Amino acid sequence: MKYNIALIPGDGIGPEVIRETCKVLDAIGEKYGHEFNYTEVLAGGCAIDEKGECLPEETVRICKESDAVLLGAVGGPAWDHLPGSERPEMALLGLRGQLGLFANLRPAMLFDELADACPLKPELVSGGLDIVVVRELTGGIYFGKKDIIETENGVAAYDVEQYSEMEVRRIARVAFDMAMKRQKKLTSVDKANVLESSRLWRRVVEEVAADYPEVELNHFYVDNAAMQLVRQPKQFDVIVTSNIFGDILSDEASQVTGSIGMLPSASLATGNFGMYEPVHGSAPDIAGLDLANPMATILSAAMMLRYTFGLLAEADAIENAVQKVLADGYRTADIAKEDETPVGTKKCGDLIVAAVLG
Ligand code: IPM
Numbered sequence: 001m002k003y004n005i006a007l008i009p010g011d012g013i014g015p016e017v018i019r020e021t022c023k024v025l026d027a028i029g030e031k032y033g034h035e036f037n038y039t040e041v042l043a044g045g046c047a048i049d050e051k052g053e054c055l056p057e058e059t060v061r062i063c064k065e066s067d068a069v070l071l072g073a074v075g076g077p078a079w080d081h082l083p084g085s086e087r088p089e090m091a092l093l094g095l096r097g098q099l100g101l102f103a104n105l106r107p108a109m110l111f112d113e114l115a116d117a118c119p120l121k122p123e124l125v126s127g128g129l130d131i132v133v134v135r136e137l138t139g140g141i142y143f144g145k146k147d148i149i150e151t152e153n154g155v156a157a158y159d160v161e162q163y164s165e166m167e168v169r170r171i172a173r174v175a176f177d178m179a180m181k182r183q184k185k186l187t188s189v190d191k192a193n194v195l196e197s198s199r200l201w202r203r204v205v206e207e208v209a210a211d212y213p214e215v216e217l218n219h220f221y222v223d224n225a226a227m228q229l230v231r232q233p234k235q236f237d238v239i240v241t242s243n244i245f246g247d248i249l250s251d252e253a254s255q256v257t258g259s260i261g262m263l264p265s266a267s268l269a270t271g272n273f274g275m276y277e278p279v280h281g282s283a284p285d286i287a288g289l290d291l292a293n294p295m296a297t298i299l300s301a302a303m304m305l306r307y308t309f310g311l312l313a314e315a316d317a318i319e320n321a322v323q324k325v326l327a328d329g330y331r332t333a334d335i336a337k338e339d340e341t342p343v344g345t346k347k348c349g350d351l352i353v354a355a356v357l358g
């Protein structure tokens, strides 16, 4: 089979981690008889420099024409002086909105080999940790009405948190479907003791639950959820929540694993279309130095094979290859302990390619 992938290397370490990921995808292609065609497009700071805007129309068009999008990272200090609405990060919001990527899957798992990196007491995470945050990605306060206005007390600004039943229903379905494939436990996170939008959220999640009698559903207020994630993270299987709460809780969950350089993510639209990217950012301080950990992006490509292309064995092959490289004792600088000699970005990619082909 042939698959067309739009590549957005982006800024900082983005191009390096994307390069290694393509090597791994090509190895998968070779082994399983697939052809991955890549079209590179600009978004983020590099697009501002070359085209004067962070998300050129051509980028969106090519992404829409492709089967999936693979993104490295965007942003960096070179563009920090720009006003909020012109910053490279706006490319992400534009892609999410224009590609209809309403469901953001952010797994937070603790690799056995990296258990030491977890900042929590070992007894809290014994036996590993495997949580998926399902974050609503195209609604809520990120995309609601916003303005700066004059009031009698001077200038004021507002951002509106609004959810429709349809928006809650479709993200809830994604989360319940995910729970069905896992431990059948779903936690919906809201602030229903205060917010009207959260009360609607909770009501709709309850309605959808009727279609999933096997899934054990509970509801947490967001403040409690933030606390429980560090108090007893193993109680969670799938967490579903709004755009802004998901932004915050997914960062917290990733930090609980201690290895943000390892964590992939998927942003899905209706149908099988999706955009895949590492959870980490552009890490401009180490860009171009062959120090970046490409594993999060490589694992994002595994998610792409699984969710968009339905290539389950191939996705497993990538994940097993990463696991093998870790088990063999190889570490990039971000996950190496003091007494370990780290491998560089390229070498890490080569090792994963060898493990795929081996
Ligand atoms: C994320 C990021 C983005 C977000 C920013 C960069 C716009 O924090 O993907 O979590 O807030 O969604």
Ligand code: MG
Binding pocket: 247, 248, 251
């Ligand atoms: Mg975030």
